[in-house]
Amino acid sequence: MSIESNHTQTAQAAKATGPLVLEGRGLTMRFGGLTAVQGVDIHLATGEVLGIIGPNGAGKSTLLNLLTGIYVPTEGEVLLEGKSLKGVPAYEIAGAGIARTFQTSRLFGSLSVLDNVIIGMHSRTKCGVITALLRPGKSKAEMNRCAERACELLKSVSHDLFERRNVLASSLPQADRRRLEIARALATEPKIVLLDEPSSGMDDRDTDALIADIQRLREQNPKLGFIIIEHDMRLIATLPSRVMVLDYGRKIGDDTFEVVRQLPRVQEAYLGRKASSHHA
Ligand code: ADP
Ligand code: MG
Numbered sequence: 705m706s707i708e709s710n711h712t713q714t715a716q717a718a719k720a721t722g723p724l725v726l727e728g729r730g731l732t733m734r735f736g737g738l739t740a741v742q743g744v745d746i747h748l749a750t751g752e753v754l755g756i757i758g759p760n761g762a763g764k765s766t767l768l769n770l771l772t773g774i775y776v777p778t779e780g781e782v783l784l785e786g787k788s789l790k791g792v793p794a795y796e797i798a799g800a801g802i803a804r805t806f807q808t809s810r811l812f813g814s815l816s817v818l819d820n821v822i823i824g825m826h827s828r829t830k831c832g833v834i835t836a837l838l839r840p841g842k843s844k845a846e847m848n849r850c851a852e853r854a855c856e857l858l859k860s861v862s863h864d865l866f867e868r869r870n871v872l873a874s875s876l877p878q879a880d881r882r883r884l885e886i887a888r889a890l891a892t893e894p895k896i897v898l899l900d901e902p903s904s905g906m907d908d909r910d911t912d913a914l915i916a917d918i919q920r921l922r923e924q925n926p927k928l929g930f931i932i933i934e935h936d937m938r939l940i941a942t943l944p945s946r947v948m949v950l951d952y953g954r955k956i957g958d959d960t961f962e963v964v965r966q967l968p969r970v971q972e973a974y975l976g977r978k979a980s981s982h983h984a
Pocket of ligand 1: 735738739740758759760761762763764765766767
């Protein structure tokens with residue numbers, strides 16, 4: 705899949721805007737003397753896919769942590785469907801519709817694939833371990849319902865993963881762990897899914913499969929929004945309608961991929977060209 709072949713598609717998609725589902729205004733995050741994110745505005749429309757790129761240490765993961773309430777911004781605020789999330793704890797933000805995966809896997813390795821998805825459900829539904837522990841009498845029927853729903857989710861992410869629902873998560877290859885994390889994020893019935901470097905540790909073939917998986921999920925859930933931090937330029941050129949570029953904590957670009965790819969910093973960091981030579 706070439707980067708060029710996606711230009712028309714991305715340009716068209718960039719024009720399609722709906723109501724804003726998520727907004728960050730003037731987000732700044734300081735850790736002691738270090739400013740990891742500085743004055744960043746970010747927004748996502750319903751069903752939109754936003755890519756975030758930038759060199760290591762640019763503040764990408766910190767920005768996701770601000771959007772999900774894991775960090776409280778030093779300055780600025782986050783709004784979900786127009787309502788400020790100031791003072792709202794991370795677990796409530798997850799319940800309100802912002803789900804995420806992490807850069808490093810946080811699966812329960814000693815539980816089955818299916819149980820990992822079921823655990824993801826408890827912030828949103830009556831399913832999960834908490835119910836099972838607190839209300840053992842009632843829990844059997846509920847657990848069966850949850851298991852059915854978890855099976856559907858696994859199938860929607862990857863049929864292959866569904867086939868392996870009873871194996872331990874720790875026995876999955878890296879690419880399938882990433883898929884499972886996405887299935888678990890979807891289990892909270894989110895409005896937005898934030899993915900932090902979903903293709904890390906994947907080869908080209910797995911990355912192509914991941915792109916296809918996410919495209920299929922979008923077709924199945926047209927209102928679901930995604931924010932995807934990625935280093936893989938094929939994924940960034942294909943999935944997002946808009947790409948934000950972070951550099952030293954600041955936003956230096958926010959446009960279609962065809963526009964931001966011309967930025968000298970992007971050429972340098974991702975496209976293997978020296979900043980000065982891209983006119984040559
Ligand atoms: P990226 O995801 O773009 O690689 P990060 O958001 O992880 O970047 O980090 C941005 C900067 O903030 C880095 O300099 C990093 O060392 C620093 N940083 C991130 N998290 C913390 C933290 N919890 N405490 C102190 N510094 C942090
Ligand atoms: Mg990161």
